[in-house]
Amino acid sequence: MIHSLFLINCSGDIFLEKHWKSVVSQSVCDYFFEAQEKAADVENVPPVISTPHHYLISIFRDKLFFVSVIQTEVPPLFVIEFLHRVADTFQDYFGECSEAAIKDNVVIVYELLEEMLDNGFPLATESNILKELIKPPTILRSVVNSITGSSNVGDTLPTGQLSNIPWRRAGVKYTNNEAYFDVVEEIDAIIDKSGSTVFAEIQGVIDACIKLSGMPDLSLSFMNPRLLDDVSFHPCIRFKRWESERVLSFIPPDGNFRLISYRVSSQNLVAIPVYVKHSISFKENSSCGRFDITIGPKQNMGKTIEGITVTVHMPKVVLNMNLTPTQGSYTFDPVTKVLTWDVGKITPQKLPSLKGLVNLQSGAPKPEENPSLNIQFKIQQLAISGLKVNRLDMYGEKYKPFKGVKYVTKAGKFQVRT
């Protein structure tokens, strides 16, 4: 399936290559560079490129291109999903998926890639198994290794791959047994000029951090499971139990993982926690404009809204902005034309606002469209959909674990058109 993989940085250097079948020459990447040049923007490089003898399927992650070479028909999503899994693994191992991290750990990267694919077909992609095969680098371990000469490659061979539950390794032991769940909901919305909602929906995930000894069998139930409209599961979840009882029953992987992601049915009205008053105008035939936005809380269920940032991609004719915020600080990058206003917390007594003048390039026609505002915020201890975890039960082990659930609501792709 996957013939070769090339890692390319933003300036177009191929800094790593790996072949699983016969060697494919680097020159195949020229087709990719061609497409990249044509696309102008990195975001617009087509993920699938056809060349005379090969097909290139690429992803763009963290300023790196992962370009895989394919020779025969294969579902493109298969490759894309796998490449992302590779990037996730790097992230997991090195803390970041960057050129420097990969170059520093090139041997581990190679060992990982060797285990992840056999003849181009995925072999071991579960991070738990990989971590048993190849230990992630830590400062302590590299010091120890240099002194004792031991290596990063595990000499115990992983058992998980052979069992029916490949995601969990055997013989896990903790002194403190803990199970934490984070219910994180994101609001995706498009708000139009007049402040009415064009489109809004809630996307949620439950991330778990499980540190339990042995082979615990957990079941998690909700107060209002009907809210969950469309759910995707980690492979550990028993689908039948969910179908019949709406209970999440699973033997968890060890450590951090995403348990489920879900969407709240679109029929439900989505409460929008903030509103924005805006007036942006550019005067005809003059080189300045006015900029004025105010943010206020709306339907916030009595919680404080924090971590607010507003990002605006200003039109190209904008030269500079002279603004005064009543709260927080702002930056304007004259090169990328991006205005970022870091607001912080909203206090209902005094609504934060940002006012001032916009300097335009003189002589240029005024922009016809006002830029849209992208808003980020966070509300702690609230799941905006109203989803609530009822209880968590554990079977199969004798000890009593410490359990915890945390709720957070965030803005997802939250856009206000002006």
Place this chain on the structure above:
Amino acid sequence: MSSNSFAYSEQSGGGEAAELGQEATSTISPSGAFGLFSSDMKKNEDLKQMLESNKDSAKLDAMKRIVGMIAKGKNASDLFPAVVKNVASKNIEIKKLVYVYLVRYAEEQQDLALLSISTFQRALKDPNQLIRASALRVLSSIRVPIIVPIMMLAIKEASADLSPYVRKNAAHAIQKLYSLDPEQKEMLIEIIEKLLKDKSTLVAGSVVMAFEEVCPDRIDLIHKNYRKLCNLLVDVEEWGQVVIIHMLTRYARTQFVSPWKEGDGLEDKEKDFYDSDEEQKEKTDKGKKPYTMDPDHRLLIRSTKPLLQSRNAAVVMAVAQLYWHIAPKSEAGIISKSLVRLLRSNREVQYIVLQNIATMSIQRKGMFEPYLKSFYVRSTDPTMIKILKLEILTNLANEANISTLLREFQTYVKSQDKQFAAATIQTIGRCATNISEVTDTCLTGLVCLLSNRDEIVVAESVVVIKKLLQMQPVQHGEIIKHMAKLLDSITVPVARASILWLIGENCERVPKIAPDVLRKTAKSFTGEDDLVKLQILNLGAKLYLTNSKQTKLLTQYILNLGKYDQNYDIRDRTRFIRQLIVPNEKSGALSKYAKKIFLAQKPAPLLESPFKGRDHYQLGTLSHTLNTTATGYLELSNWPEVAPDPSVRNVEVIELAKEWTPAGKAKKENPDKKFYSESAEEEEDSSESSSDSESESGSESGEQDDEGDSSEESSEHESESGSGSEAENKRAANKNSKTKGKSDSEDVDKENENSKTSDSSNAESSSIEDSSSDSASESESESESESRKVTKEKENKTKQDRNPLTKDVSLLDLDDFNPVSTPVARPTPALSPSLIADLEGLNLSASSSVISVSTPVFVPVKTHVLLHRMSGKGLAAHYFFPRQPCVFGDNMVSVQITLNNTTDWKVENIHIGEKKLPVGMQMHVFNPIESLEPEGSITVSMGIDFCDSTQTASFQLCTKDDCFSVNIQPPVGELLLPVAMSEKDFKKEQGMLTGMNETSTVIIAAPQNFTSSVILQKVVNVANVGVVPSGQDNIHRFAAKTVHSGSLMLVTVELKEGSTAQLIINTEKTVIGSLLLRELKPVLSQG
């Protein structure tokens, strides 16, 4: 193989390989050879030294640096000999990195790569399943054609392994072998067939992958496994799920009848919007024509449904395409929700999913209409995503939602992303043509856009308006006038051309403006784009026909300009138009119809989705994404008219009962689990027992096997215990025969030893030089020098120990299930390495005890050129293999060299100069010849120890004045010495050399070639083997031993019915064995 290619050309190809050869020798004497290295090689000198050091840490550092070089794409192939030596390293990280290196460069250095094969062969029998699996993985990744038979054997063996993990790797290896040698297809299909029956979820995905790669057309292999695959699907790992689902989609399209009503597909495309009707219709239709879905068809649809919930986008997409292609249309709706969910994912996933949704939304609008708003565009989306979303929005537009959509489009048109804005205008145009209610609204909106400041937007609007006006026979004089004015300001060629065409087409409606436009453009003609020039010519022609009074001269002027244009298209068009419209004597009948030709009613353009044609590709495939057929794309067949026999999928009753109840799955898992855990325990047990109880282990492990088997599967309990007891009986019988054979052989043994002592001084002296020779030769020398001191008892014990064990393997092999046998067969790690070597040595001497070297049956007179007289300045040399035991050393092959002097003068002092031999190889040279008279010839003999390999021995043949580089490469058949043995002994030895040690092939030839004399003659011509008297007419047996290590080489030719014969070679030296097989096969099959 590079070594073949440079036989005579030292300067070109030979240089590199000679250097390599030298590197290998440099491990023995590092000081001497260095001077010859090129400067490029020196760079890696430190790495080489690190690799040769004794410290693991230095080796590891070196390997890490080498892997770094590989990762950067730098060539590190010159380090091959130094790296490959570490393949057997104890340090697991070094080992893994060596594997990485080996797999990368083996293809380029095939000969040297062969040196590593034996390590993997040993590991293939390791008791640890993970080591077996990784050995198979690496072995099968070494792309060296010569080891194909070894790979084949390894795969065969692994496919019957007890561990599902090893079997999974076997399935992967199938594809690798297939890509290396497609001729193995038939045999591989057999293995695939076997593995498809596997019940483990680990194996399922990989074997289906192999099936898709090797024999996707053998749909008949799936029948019996269809239900099992459906039921296992949920538990298979995610990547396997994708592959299985795609395969089952194709399967279902060939095996079941269409669940869609007649002509549904067609109707559906035409009447896009009435899909609530459609569903109703479907229901009524069902009432009319009873369609009952095959339960197997239903099973597939039901068992894939849960996978829509997978976190893996590829799995969700695979299920979606399955539903799209094989589920009844009323049920396909459930996939839309999951597909829309994927849109939250990263841009690459979005891109592919949106493409597929675009194709789907053309055919079945209703599916995605509820999710209309999910396709709204955000300003932060990448352009390619925006355009795909726009495409879907257009497909979904209908009377009900068009007003909302148009409002949305208004925002998009103003977007700063101009490419996207232009696409939006196109979209509006399409909506306007598709939905007649809004055509006017759209048109006014577009006209407003004409006053936009951005040129791209205006140009796009012009093009779209042109298309819209063409469809509307109604008067739109105002708009045309407006556009004529635009001509002054707009510069985009397409837009200018569109305006000109529009004016020309409607020139009678705007009689005042049209000639003026022509006047203006005539002025600027030379500076226009080609596209615009053509339209100016068109406009001129049309005006000339309708309003010749005003425009005659103008048109003439333009035609003259066009006549001398640089572009031949324009010159061509000019000539054509002139002939058509300007009346002269030559113009034919056509000019009468010129008006009709130019001003005919033109059909309105059809604004279609670019995704219209894609629906004939299977969704979710690469071909669909690219909209061209990708290599290896498998067409989805149409539903059959009549369903093929569904009973082919029936499986035997027991299994059926187990598989058909969905609730039974949980139950089924339990024995599975037990099965795994037990096998692990079993392995531990058996390895312990074999180390603890040396003499008893044979019978004990046998018992364990039986135990293990019976617990393995209760359903087959009875039949198995039967065969188990049978096996036991056989074993007992064999034991008897063994003890008998032993007593027979003992005196022969003694004799053998006596004869050996005479040679030992020779062998020992040579073994001192040979410091880094491979383990085989080491054990050999050890066995010779030390084993004699060991008491007879020990020898007996080990013989007893080993032989029954190996016997076990073969017995179980026959019964075609191969449980713990392999682990037991190896000496356990508890024994120290030296002891293992000891045992191996003993084993060799033991095996040679029953045999004695006989005289060659036949000595071919074929000679090979060593030195041609042209290149040897008149000195010619030929060599041939006299097939006599070599007098210089036991391990050597004797070679006779005939030297001819073709010159007119005396050649003096002929001797052998510098030798360039691969590691371990030795050579006994002839005494220098003082002089050779003109026309004289002399024959000398020498001995070469080829170490049982076909590697080339290079050396220099020197005279007083010159040195000539020459090579001897032995044919594999000459590495043998014939052996006389009885048929009984032959069978016994053959029984011990089964499994991995056996290679076989089928030969097809005319019957007259299968007479015993012909076969005998052919075989002995190729190989120096001894004939074993045979009791059967149809079986011919030949025996030999390798010269260097004395391993037995047993050749059997078994004639079958028709004109086929089976050629079997049993030997421990599998590389030599497979080489010999390759040599023999063509010789035997040719007439």
